[in-house]
Amino acid sequence: MRPSTGAAAILVTLALAFLACFGDAHLSRERRADEVVAMRVMAAQLGLTDLALFTEARYTRHPSQADLNSAFQDHALALEHFPSGSLIPPRHERLVHKTETPD
Amino acid sequence: MNAWFTKQRRLIDFTLASLLRRKGRNLGLLAVYALLVFVLASAMLYAHALRREAAIILEGAPEVVLQRLVAGRHDLIPPGHLERIGRVRGVQEMRGRLWGYYYDPVVKANYTFLVPPDNGIAKGTLVVGPALARERGMSENTGISFRSYSGELFSFVVADVLPQASELASADLVLINEEDFRAFFAYPAGHYTDIALSVANPAEVRNIAIKLSKQLPDSRPILREEMQRTYASLFDWREGIMLALLSASILAFAILAWEKASGLSADEKREIGILKAIGWETGDVIKMKLWEGGLISLTAFLLGFVGAYLHVFKFGAPLFAPVLKGWAVLYPRFDLVPVIDGLQVATLFFFTVFPYMAAVLVPIWRAAVTDPDAVMRS
Amino acid sequence: MIFQPAIIALLLASAVSVAMLAAAAPFAFQIIRQWDISSGSERQLQLERRTYLFSTLAVFVMATQLLALLLFVFNADKMSEMFVGAMCAVGTLNVNPWGFPALIAQMAVFFLAAGWLAVNHVDTRAPDYPLVRIKYAAMLVLLPAVAAVLWLQLQYFLNLRADVITSCCGSLFSEDTKGLTGDMAALSPVPAMIGFYTSLAIAFATAAFHAQTKRGGYWVAATSIAAFVAAIAGIIAFVSLYLYEHPHHHCPFCILKPEYDWQGYWLYVPLFAATACGIGAGAVQPFRNVESLKNVIPPVSARLAAIAAAGFLIFALIATVFVVRSNLILVE
Numbered sequence: 032m033r034p035s036t037g038a039a040a041i042l043v044t045l046a047l048a049f050l051a052c053f054g055d056a057h058l059s060r061e062r063r064a065d066e067v068v069a070m071r072v073m074a075a076q077l078g079l080t081d082l083a084l085f086t087e088a089r090y091t092r093h094p095s096q097a098d099l100n101s102a103f104q105d106h107a108l109a110l111e112h113f114p115s116g117s118l119i120p121p122r123h124e125r126l127v128h129k130t131e132t133p134d
Numbered sequence: 135m136n137a138w139f140t141k142q143r144r145l146i147d148f149t150l151a152s153l154l155r156r157k158g159r160n161l162g163l164l165a166v167y168a169l170l171v172f173v174l175a176s177a178m179l180y181a182h183a184l185r186r187e188a189a190i191i192l193e194g195a196p197e198v199v200l201q202r203l204v205a206g207r208h209d210l211i212p213p214g215h216l217e218r219i220g221r222v223r224g225v226q227e228m229r230g231r232l233w234g235y236y237y238d239p240v241v242k243a244n245y246t247f248l249v250p251p252d253n254g255i256a257k258g259t260l261v262v263g264p265a266l267a268r269e270r271g272m273s274e275n276t277g278i279s280f281r282s283y284s285g286e287l288f289s290f291v292v293a294d295v296l297p298q299a300s301e302l303a304s305a306d307l308v309l310i311n312e313e314d315f316r317a318f319f320a321y322p323a324g325h326y327t328d329i330a331l332s333v334a335n336p337a338e339v340r341n342i343a344i345k346l347s348k349q350l351p352d353s354r355p356i357l358r359e360e361m362q363r364t365y366a367s368l369f370d371w372r373e374g375i376m377l378a379l380l381s382a383s384i385l386a387f388a389i390l391a392w393e394k395a396s397g398l399s400a401d402e403k404r405e406i407g408i409l410k411a412i413g414w415e416t417g418d419v420i421k422m423k424l425w426e427g428g429l430i431s432l433t434a435f436l437l438g439f440v441g442a443y444l445h446v447f448k449f450g451a452p453l454f455a456p457v458l459k460g461w462a463v464l465y466p467r468f469d470l471v472p473v474i475d476g477l478q479v480a481t482l483f484f485f486t487v488f489p490y491m492a493a494v495l496v497p498i499w500r501a502a503v504t505d506p507d508a509v510m511r512s
Numbered sequence: 513m514i515f516q517p518a519i520i521a522l523l524l525a526s527a528v529s530v531a532m533l534a535a536a537a538p539f540a541f542q543i544i545r546q547w548d549i550s551s552g553s554e555r556q557l558q559l560e561r562r563t564y565l566f567s568t569l570a571v572f573v574m575a576t577q578l579l580a581l582l583l584f585v586f587n588a589d590k591m592s593e594m595f596v597g598a599m600c601a602v603g604t605l606n607v608n609p610w611g612f613p614a615l616i617a618q619m620a621v622f623f624l625a626a627g628w629l630a631v632n633h634v635d636t637r638a639p640d641y642p643l644v645r646i647k648y649a650a651m652l653v654l655l656p657a658v659a660a661v662l663w664l665q666l667q668y669f670l671n672l673r674a675d676v677i678t679s680c681c682g683s684l685f686s687e688d689t690k691g692l693t694g695d696m697a698a699l700s701p702v703p704a705m706i707g708f709y710t711s712l713a714i715a716f717a718t719a720a721f722h723a724q725t726k727r728g729g730y731w732v733a734a735t736s737i738a739a740f741v742a743a744i745a746g747i748i749a750f751v752s753l754y755l756y757e758h759p760h761h762h763c764p765f766c767i768l769k770p771e772y773d774w775q776g777y778w779l780y781v782p783l784f785a786a787t788a789c790g791i792g793a794g795a796v797q798p799f800r801n802v803e804s805l806k807n808v809i810p811p812v813s814a815r816l817a818a819i820a821a822a823g824f825l826i827f828a829l830i831a832t833v834f835v836v837r838s839n840l841i842l843v844e
Contacts, residue, residue, distance in 0.1 A: 078194075078231065096208070
């Protein structure tokens with residue numbers, strides 16, 4: 032066998048595996064569609080506003096509901112207690128708040 | 135066309151034969167390269183899948199949540215507030231929400247107590263989130279008691295555990311009856327935590343929010359869009375941090391690639407010298423070396439990506455999950471629904487293959503133009 | 513906003529391209545002044561050796577630009593989720609005034625790069641490198657163009673603000689809009705179809721004719737460019753309507769979205785490839801009488817023209833399939 036044939040075989044196999052990843056992602060998305068719908072329905076029913084990813088503090092459990100203008104959310108000089116907090120970015124959105132009122 | 139094809143094929147044959155002569159070194163390079171792609175692709179796939187899940191969960195969030203602020207802090211909605219808002223055109227429904235946090239000293243974790251909008255939980259019972267149930271060993275009909283903030287002990291019966299599939303959104307939830315909630319937290323009667331508004335026309339949401347914040351200067355409207363953006367930027371940020379950390383390894387790899395290509399071994403130099411002596415053109419040598427780089431980088435990219443897919447979606451990303459998901463006592467366990475973002479794959483390809491090809495160009499040329507006699511004499 | 517991987521990749525690609533071309537610029541001047549193939553001097557030998565490097569670098573840069581265009585559009589489309597009011601790439605590109613100039617500049621560099629690659633290709637086929645001076649002069653012209661792309665992209669990406677409310681494609685590509693885009697959208701379907709198919713047919717015919725007879729090379733480039741413009745106008749005027757099955761949605765960017773199964777890429781990739789090959793076939797024509805290229809250029813430009821013809825044919829077929837398969841009826 033010529034080396035180029037072998038290399039082509041390896042590359043084609045890898046390329047097929049690469050495509051199979053997309054196929055697999057598509058299939059498992061379809062297979063688990065019910066789950067996703069169930070979760071969405073539950074979240075909508077309960078009116079959830081956040082994911083339960085970081086449960087340790089108010090501003091990490093519900094980042095979207097946290098106070099905007101208080102830099103140190105627990106008390107002055109409270110830098111960061113929790114590792115998650117330091118991994119949540121500062122927020123910059125000012126969507127509604129183009130009004131004269133402070134947040 | 136055919137002649138061109140035959141020529142390239144022979145070049146590839148030659149390249150491979152020469153690569154195989156230095157098997158250990160080249161396989162090592164391939165492994166490191168594939169590992170780099172693997173790490174980067176894992177971070178990208180994981181962050182993207184999380185972003186997707188967040189978007190799906192937040193699709194059903196209330197269009198607007200209205201908080202009351204006192205001295206810049208979230209405060210309870212006093213009685214009469216809902217009436218003061220009165221009827222705002224375009225608002226379909228307006229209701230006070232009740233929710234709060236409870237710190238459980240037993241597992242040293244925070245729970246989120248929530249009264250469902252339909253108040254469908256029977257008095258004296260709870261419906262709990264799956265992570266919490268696991269942590270406290272609860273299942274249907276288990277009794278549980280919490281000591282409230284006033285010091286009193288309250289006992290409940292677990293009526294149900296929320297489905298495991300929804301854990302990402304419900305890990306620490308405790309659904310509770312309204313009366314129980316008010317009694318447990320000694321919540322002042324008629325007060326609410328915040329107000330959820332549902333708006334029929336999505337185009338109107340922003341105007342309604344502006345109207346509300348004019349009408350009630352002490353309130354802060356939070357749009358669903360802002361919630362979604364918070365999460366999108368949160369995972370972007372984490373992915374960014376992860377990539378920033380990994381950028382050191384990308385640089386290290388660039389140095390390695392440069393080294394490998396520029397520090398051509400005496401062997402390789404001699405090989406090139408002989409090739410030129412037997413009549414290869416400089417252009418052919420460069421082409422051969424480019425084929426070498428292209429084959430290595432393409433193989434490494436495919437290997438790394440497929441590995442990353444298996445790692446993230448089949449084995450639960452054990453290597454990166456802590457950095458990307460964060461850390462908590464009550465941590466949700468979830469299987470991500472696989473999703474691949476074409477743009478990210480294209481970007482990753484660009485990021486890994488492009489620098490490698492760019493880094494090896496100059497060294498290859500330097501080797502290719504050396505005089506054969508100079509090489510063979512040295 | 514700039515810390516999006518795709519944005520970093522794009523900026524990196526442009527920056528590396530500019531750096532490589534800038535590094536090649538002094539050498540290009542040297543070539544233009546001192547190149548003398550008949551000389552056997554040390555300096556000429558040095559120059560000849562270095563052309564290998566800089567030609568490879570230039571090929572690399574041009575190839576990068578071809579890929580960068582694809583990534584740029586793909587990225588603009590993806591980013592539309594992040595902006596209020598944006599539904600597709602149009603919204604993203606409209607966030608600030610630099611978006612569309614950046615896209616158009618990237619497209620211009622794409623076609624210039626295609627022309628340069630064609631010239632480079634024929635030049636390396638001839639033993640005496642007759643076009644070396646022209647090639648490097650052209651590279652010096654391309655340097656500011658690539659630098660302009662980098663500058664526009666930087667301006668565009670640095671000035672992206674998530675809180676800007678942008679306009680969506682509906683307002684840019686609508687019959688009532690003043691300006692070029694609005695006029696294209698307002699074309700009624702029958703004349704648009706006639707223009708679309710006629711110009712594509714002419715481009716196909718000239719390219720096929722050139723591929724067979726090796727005559728009329730300039731016409732291939734001219735008709736390719738005309739067909740490109742007509743094709744874009746046709747996509748806006750009627751192909752998009754059939755794709756969306758909506759009588760007033762004219763956007764040429766929404767068809768790139770996954771909701772429409774990326775059908776846009778099926779249209780644009782053959783169209784851009786065909787136009788690039790057509791331009792390439794035209795770009796080599798001025799040199800067909802150079803002694804050492806007399807046997808090189810005709811087959812190369814014929815092959816380019818053949819690819820162009822095939823590309824236009826594929827494009828027209830795909831567009832026709834989209835129109836026929838659609839449930840929308842515009843023309844009785």
